[in-house]
Amino acid sequence: MPYPDLDTLHEAADRIRPYAHVTPVLTSRTLNAKTGGQVFFKCENFQRCGAFKFRGALNAVLSLGTSEARHGVVTHSSGNHAAALALAARQRGIPAHIVMPATASPIKRKAVAGYGGEIVLCAPNLKSREATARRVQEQTDATLIHPYNDLRIIAGQATAALELLGSVPDLDLVLAPVGGGGLLSGTALAVRALAPETRVIAAEPAGADDAYRSLKAGRIVPSIDPKTIADGLLTSLGELTFPIIRDLVEAIVTVDDPAIIAAMRTVWERMKIIIEPSAAVPVAALLEGKVKAAGKRIGVILSGGNVNLDRLPFSPGPEGA
Amino acid sequence: MPYPDLDTLHEAADRIRPYAHVTPVLTSRTLNAKTGGQVFFKCENFQRCGAFKFRGALNAVLSLGTSEARHGVVTHSSGNHAAALALAARQRGIPAHIVMPATASPIKRKAVAGYGGEIVLCAPNLKSREATARRVQEQTDATLIHPYNDLRIIAGQATAALELLGSVPDLDLVLAPVGGGGLLSGTALAVRALAPETRVIAAEPAGADDAYRSLKAGRIVPSIDPKTIADGLLTSLGELTFPIIRDLVEAIVTVDDPAIIAAMRTVWERMKIIIEPSAAVPVAALLEGKVKAAGKRIGVILSGGNVNLDRLPFSPGPEGA
Numbered sequence: 001m002p003y004p005d006l007d008t009l010h011e012a013a014d015r016i017r018p019y020a021h022v023t024p025v026l027t028s029r030t031l032n033a034k035t036g037g038q039v040f041f042k043c044e045n046f047q048r049c050g051a052f053k054f055r056g057a058l059n060a061v062l063s064l065g066t067s068e069a070r071h072g073v074v075t076h077s078s079g080n081h082a083a084a085l086a087l088a089a090r091q092r093g094i095p096a097h098i099v100m101p102a103t104a105s106p107i108k109r110k111a112v113a114g115y116g117g118e119i120v121l122c123a124p125n126l127k128s129r130e131a132t133a134r135r136v137q138e139q140t141d142a143t144l145i146h147p148y149n150d151l152r153i154i155a156g157q158a159t160a161a162l163e164l165l166g167s168v169p170d171l172d173l174v175l176a177p178v179g180g181g182g183l184l185s186g187t188a189l190a191v192r193a194l195a196p197e198t199r200v201i202a203a204e205p206a207g208a209d210d211a212y213r214s215l216k217a218g219r220i221v222p223s224i225d226p227k228t229i230a231d232g233l234l235t236s237l238g239e240l241t242f243p244i245i246r247d248l249v250e251a252i253v254t255v256d257d258p259a260i261i262a263a264m265r266t267v268w269e270r271m272k273i274i275i276e277p278s279a280a281v282p283v284a285a286l287l288e289g290k291v292k293a294a295g296k297r298i299g300v301i302l303s304g305g306n307v308n309l310d311r312l313p314f315s316p317g318p319e320g321a
Numbered sequence: 322m323p324y325p326d327l328d329t330l331h332e333a334a335d336r337i338r339p340y341a342h343v344t345p346v347l348t349s350r351t352l353n354a355k356t357g358g359q360v361f362f363k364c365e366n367f368q369r370c371g372a373f374k375f376r377g378a379l380n381a382v383l384s385l386g387t388s389e390a391r392h393g394v395v396t397h398s399s400g401n402h403a404a405a406l407a408l409a410a411r412q413r414g415i416p417a418h419i420v421m422p423a424t425a426s427p428i429k430r431k432a433v434a435g436y437g438g439e440i441v442l443c444a445p446n447l448k449s450r451e452a453t454a455r456r457v458q459e460q461t462d463a464t465l466i467h468p469y470n471d472l473r474i475i476a477g478q479a480t481a482a483l484e485l486l487g488s489v490p491d492l493d494l495v496l497a498p499v500g501g502g503g504l505l506s507g508t509a510l511a512v513r514a515l516a517p518e519t520r521v522i523a524a525e526p527a528g529a530d531d532a533y534r535s536l537k538a539g540r541i542v543p544s545i546d547p548k549t550i551a552d553g554l555l556t557s558l559g560e561l562t563f564p565i566i567r568d569l570v571e572a573i574v575t576v577d578d579p580a581i582i583a584a585m586r587t588v589w590e591r592m593k594i595i596i597e598p599s600a601a602v603p604v605a606a607l608l609e610g611k612v613k614a615a616g617k618r619i620g621v622i623l624s625g626g627n628v629n630l631d632r633l634p635f636s637p638g639p640e641g642a
Binding site (some may be wrong): 022024026029043045046050265267269271272273274275305309310312314 | 345347350366367369371586589590592593594595598626630631633635
């Protein structure tokens, strides 16, 4: 299957423009000094719903035909995609059925419900999630929108990099985190189309390094029992995202959880913006020297900013420690 | 004494331009929906040193004559002014002697030292601070730069509102927090000069409501034993800031600490930016309905973003509580 081309990405950008934010690109003297490069942060933590996920969900929902759309959409997710799909569906005035495990946190349920999503609870395992989603589909004729293994989703996520490349010229490198690969494959497609000289590198938690291993093995290595604080990056690559990543991404580097937490803290303290652990993963790769930044112009997609302020990973210690 | 006029404020803006950030103005659908108005947040938490204080300190340092400057500057402060003055002095290449109580937190000492300030410790009371600062002055011939009761400081702080009014037209209202009154008096001068139809209202912690009481009494009522989480707003008004505030500020409203913490949390969660408790005070005034926002265009100066992430005021509770 041919990858989505530049026209397809521009169509996605046009489609979402009335509803999604064009997020700012921020820089930081401190981060530049620490890395030795010039780093441009694309702030998807400022996107609606607090994450880039709204772009893909919105593009998918707005791509549906009128009769198809009338029956609504369905997905199984407990994360940012769930809230994003609920809000995207609300923008179009159609129902969104969100299958969530009964164990999902009240915060996440509240976010989905707040955006008008209809929550359908299931048991906390993949089998129950898929079966429940299928049942909802059969009952409602709603269209299943997968969180990343969907070309409309991938094209939507690509619009973040389109904006970044449009506002910051001559990047040597673009860094993105990788979980299921929707953001990364979209980013790679945008970079290839607009700035083919620019390299794309992904960063992944060491405790969920299935994409790293997949790229090395040349086939999808599933994520089994991943353990990381970066809870947006637990999933495996998909049949659609993997080949794009294999062909267009130069490397995947891994960082451990202490480095992710330290990078998150550095961004909070020095840039005064809130990013979630998953968004800190590429920053950690820079701060740990896993990606050499000296003398380079580097774009970093800060993927989201949804955290539970009651459960922060900063250990309360002696002041100033 | 005549107040600093628009030319004086523009001179301050020209003076600091090479070193200070033009901070962004952000908006939030959620905050607009919650208040019923259109709120424009001037993000001084993104200023260098993490607070508007850098503007005033820089204007003061750059206003010194060459021979005067050579001997350096001195102040007694343990807060944002200390770090701001240290960095401002470094920009000019002159020494900054910062008198701090021996009880000041390691974080604050580290910030001052990191910007090249020379720390002189004293006992933790006003008498010792003033005596120590005088001694340093006598020994070094350094110029004392008061944190707010100084027209160069006031003119420097005014540049934040100048930028806000320059980028957002037709504001009905500008809100700022008030402690010693440097930011508030500067803001009021800028508004009077550039947008005389726009009203200025200040917000103050109920536990440190000396400015509220001063405006009511028509004279400076000192702050005695203030108690609030907004630790940037503990000081009393000065001889220079009070008359400007008395003449140009329409009202001062007070908010209690739970409202300040709730407002801070709302900004963190919904805008994904980090503000300190003092910066949350005017936001609390809006969210509590102390200032009626419905149908109005309102500018809010978010004064700073320096917090200790190990000591956050959000009570760890059941998730989603």
